[in-house]
Amino acid sequence: MKPKVTIFWHRRDLRFEDNAGLYRALKAGGPVLPIFIFDRNILDKLPEQHDARVMFIRDNVAALADTYRSMGGDLRAFYGKPLDIWKQLQANYDVQAVYTNRDYEPYAIARDKAVEDLLNERGIPFHHFKDHVIFESDEVQKKAGGPYTVFTPYYRMWRNNLNDRLSNYEGKEISYYLKPYPNEKYAANLWQTDTHQAVPTLSEMGFAPADVPIPGTRVSAQIIKTYDQTRNIPGIEGTSRLSVHFRHGTVSIRQKALRAMSLNETFLKELVWRDFYSNILQEFPRVVDAPFRAEYADIPWRNDESEFKRWCDGTTGVPIVDAGMRQLNESGWMHNRVRMIVASYLTKHLLIDWRWGEGYFADKLLDYELASNNGGWQWAAGCGTDAQPYFRIFNYDSQQKKFDPKYEYVKQWVPEYGTPEYPAEPMVEHKFGRERALEVYKSALAKARS
Ligand SMILES: Cc1cc2nc3c(=O)[nH]c(=O)nc-3n(C[C@H](O)[C@H](O)[C@H](O)COP(=O)(O)OP(=O)(O)OC[C@H]3O[C@@H](n4cnc5c(N)ncnc54)[C@H](O)[C@@H]3O)c2cc1C
Structure with a gap:
């Protein structure tokens, strides 16, 4: 006979305590089987094998499985495409109901709708909650x-x-x-089992550890x-x-x-x-691909690939931009002030489409989150909701003087700074870059509004 379970599906909520959807599942009586899916629709698109995010998720799913085991339960983790996994789950368990926490990204909304439809075909309810x-x-x-x-x-x-x-x-x-949410109060409603299933390893999923x-x-x-x-x-x-x-x-x-x-x-x-x-x-899910302010849709970006590469590599000759990009490349994180400076330099001084920068951040940031990343990039490019106006262009020298006057941050990430190995001049100098950006933005906006 198939075990009768209520399933709780973990996604962006890799914790037992104070978890809204899990609390509702446990309180409803259970027995609750928690699951996690390593989603191939997402993983197959990641460019690098040494992806610290996959490692982070895998480590935390394994730790969560240990937490459940310490309470007599288990977490079942799968590697595959969500709809296939859900078909498999229905074949192996007598699923009474499914609980989860809401995810607001367009891909997740479509995925959840497809899963909900599949479950509803068999009369299984799909309950979702605010937690994130x-x-x-x-x-x-x-x-x-x-x-x-x-x-x-x-x-x-x-x-x-x-x-x-x-x-x-x-x-x-x-x-x-x-x-x-006091989840621990209802821990007895976890599905109890002695059979523990191992969480897929990084190498089973085609990844390798990252040194971050x-x-x-x-x-x-x-x-x-x-x-x-x-x-x-x-x-x-x-x-x-x-x-x-x-x-x-x-x-x-x-x-x-x-x-x-x-x-x-x-x-x-x-x-x-x-x-x-x-x-x-x-x-406004349209912001994923388009500027929030429609009049910014046709800025004639220069999109110079060799300049973009220098920006990515942190070799622009602007010390604070280079330090930021190297911090990102080496540690998977960049300080917020510097995120704003590098984004401004890319979209204004270099006149490169904000979506290029957004995509690079998406590949590199450990904390990559579609909503905040998109919001931050559109803000910097001047085309977002609460944007700084396009004519307010960050002066990287003033930012340096104000926020890193002794070049401590720069020296931490750009060891050759101050030696002949470091470029003598910025790739695009402030005054020239600022005036060019003002001209390009101004005429594109005038055209869009006429
Ligand atoms: C171009 C650009 C891209 C960004 N991309 C991301 C991203 O992909 N993911 C991401 O989490 N943040 C992003 N941010 C926002 C911010 O830079 C980071 O949240 C912050 O640097 C993370 O470090 P922290 O946890 O030490 O932040 P703290 O300064 O300690 O702030 C605490 C928390 O508040 C939230 N937060 C802080 N600032 C912002 C902000 N401006 N917008 C939204 N949330 C904020 C974050 O969750 C952060 O962890 C971006 C900002 C810019 C300008």
Whole structure:
């Protein structure tokens, strides 16, 4: 006889504790079998065998399987295409219901719809919940209706929403929206089994380990307390480095937001940027391929491939740009201030299509997230929702003086800086690049508006 189970499908939520969808599955009574699918539709497209993200996911799925085993259950992990795996699951188990947390990327929405249709054919319900963000787009709407497309009023409404509903937690009143889900209370509802199935190894999936250090999930309170003073200085550890964990749900966004509220409002605000861009993607999925502002659709990009290569390699002759790109290439992460500088240099001084930069970041960033990456790139190119106007072009020298005056960050990533091996001149110098960009943007926009 096939075992009767309720399945919980992990995706961007690789944790047992404070997991919204898992909580609902366990509370409904179970027995709950958690699963994970290493999705070939995604993995087959990754350009490199040594992909630190695949390693990160695999390590965390294996750790999660251990957590379930310590509670008498198991996690079943599969390598394949989701629809095939779901057919296999239906063949092997008597599936009562499926629970999961929502993913807002267009590919994920289409995948989930196909899985839901397949399950519904057999009368199996597919329940999905909010877990990845604090508010979904329909929860932060203008009073007159419709989504916000400018951050500051969005942030104000988001902040009001938090206080809308309060709830008691450990003797304190906290926002209902940040209250942790006590999954451990219902751990007995996990499907109990002694047969443990091994999580596929990296080599079974065609990948190999990558030599990239992954930041931890615990951030010192000091970093958060002084975040507003340190967050823009790339040469020091002044930010949380939590992005990879938010991306894969190895930490709970609610838990970190709750902590931020008592430590530093500026840090909380950054978490709101994450919700903001997710909400923009939920409301305007067209931003994936096109500029949010339609009038920016026909900028005549120069798209010089050799210049793009120098930008990617960090050999432009602009020290802070080169340091940023090398930090990205070597560590899979780049400081936010420098992300803005390199993106501005690519889209303005080099006049290269923001989608080229976006794609390069997507290949390299450990914390790559479609919504935030797309939002950040469109912001820098001037074509996004809450964009800086096209005529405000970052001066890389002023940025250097302001945020890395002693060149500490530059020296960390560009060891030959200051020696004859480093280019004497930038590939495209600021004044020339700025004027050219102003001219090109201005006339393209005038044409689009005429
Ligand atoms: C061109 C460009 C591309 C970007 N691509 C990504 C991406 O693919 N994935 C990603 O997570 N972030 C992206 N960001 C946003 C930001 O750079 C990173 O979230 C941040 O640098 C991660 O480091 P941290 O965890 O130490 O951040 P902290 O400064 O400690 O901030 C805490 C958290 O707040 C969120 N956050 C902070 N700033 C932003 C922001 N501007 N937009 C959205 N969320 C934010 C992140 O989840 C971050 O982990 C991009 C920014 C730019 C300008």
